[in-house]
Amino acid sequence: VPKVGNARYSAGHHRAEQQPFTIPFSMVSSNRWLLAGGQLNDNQYNALDLLLDRFFDERSGEATYDAFRNFLDAPALRQELDETGHVHEKTFDAVKRRVMAVPRGVFDQDAPPITDLVRDFVRPGRLSVVPTYHLTSSRAAEMVVLALSSLLIDQKLSSDPRYERIKETPLVVGMDEAHDFLADADSVQARKVIGKFTEAAKQGRKERLGLFLITQDPQDIADPVFKQLNTRIALTLSDEDAVSSLNLPTALESRVTDMQRGSMAVYSPDNSKPVEVVGLPACVTRHGRE
Incomplete structure (x- = not known):
């Protein structure tokens, strides 16, 4: 169960074991597009990439979302990047607005990070269900679903996985309302997400990874993914x-x-x-x- 802000999950309809988790901001290090949303152009996304590189290099011991917000709040950083020609001040402002617009409570909540729960989340012979209907923000739900999907897909397709449990366990990743996450769109985030799932559909079989996409609107699933299913x-x-x-x-x-x-x-x-x-x-x- 993702813990996001003050959202509460009601589970009176089942007796399944429940485990709260949070998305650690450290996952953004390898999935920069989680912060981008759908409103950054290529130039702005490159600026976000540069800012995250610098942040994770400098703050490896405190790589939280709040720390990144504080990092962007420093006036000297904006001025320095503009004067050196690395990031124009208007581009910096656009990136900062998008980062600040991330729903509060998605990252680093008072719950174990999902990366510490891999052996519970992925277990042979077990069905793990991640509900998101208790989340009031559609973007928060999108970020949770894509963060977890990326964790599984990246580790499955990696030649040097960090989590052997994911690599070694045959998996079927099911995604309900798939049109909400895999619709074709002309944005940096959409292209990276579609690329990731297309690669999973192409290469997943040999890695014992299956995709099960559920939707009432199959025509809205991006063609590169849909054609591989x-x-x-x-x-x-x-x-x-x-x-x-x-x-x-x-x-x-x-x-x-x-x-x-x-x-x-x-x-x-x-x-x-x-x-x-x-x-x-x-x-x-x-x-x-x-």
């Missing part, structure tokens, strides 16, 4: 653009718009013919606390 499972979809984006055979495409509950179309062009799976008329699994 072979198997598609479609429940009822009424939007014509959503249905056509799945590239289902004509006969099956016409069925997707009026499927009954429990039915689905499964299409894996590289592995099988498309099929319609029909659910049982009654539930045979008991759910709940009994």
Whole structure:
């Protein structure tokens, strides 16, 4: 459960073990785009990169979000970078505004860092679920989801991983509302995120990493990622653009718009013919606390 500011997670509907965690600002060192949001151009992003390099070089013992805010508040830094030609003062101001706009409470909260909980978060035979619906800021939820996804993907694809548990454990990373995180957009952050997930989809199989993206709007998933996902499972979809984006055979495409509950179309062009799976008329699994 991500601890973000004063947000509280209510878990009266299940008895699963809960472990609060925080995103340590140190993760930004290898994922600079987490701070960029979607509003920095290439020049501003390069300036952010330079500022973070300098910050982490100087403050390795206190690499927190608040410390970085204080670092940017120093008037002498802005003046020095402008006079030396490294970062124009207006570019500096644009970067600073974006950094200050990060929802307070995303980083360095009173909970164990997720990087200290890897052996609990990733365990063979276990399902770990990270809820974000209790977070009131959509950007905070986006930052949490992308930070965790990047941790798993980077370690899986790394030739020199820091966390052997992630590297060695077969994983399926599931992302609900995937269109909120992987939509195509012309920003530095979007390009880096899309690039990361595209590489995961291309290279993940040999590293025993699978991606399971869940969305009501498949047409909004960036093409470089979507084209790498072979198997598609479609429940009822009424939007014509959503249905056509799945590239289902004509006969099956016409069925997707009026499927009954429990039915689905499964299409894996590289592995099988498309099929319609029909659910049982009654539930045979008991759910709940009994």
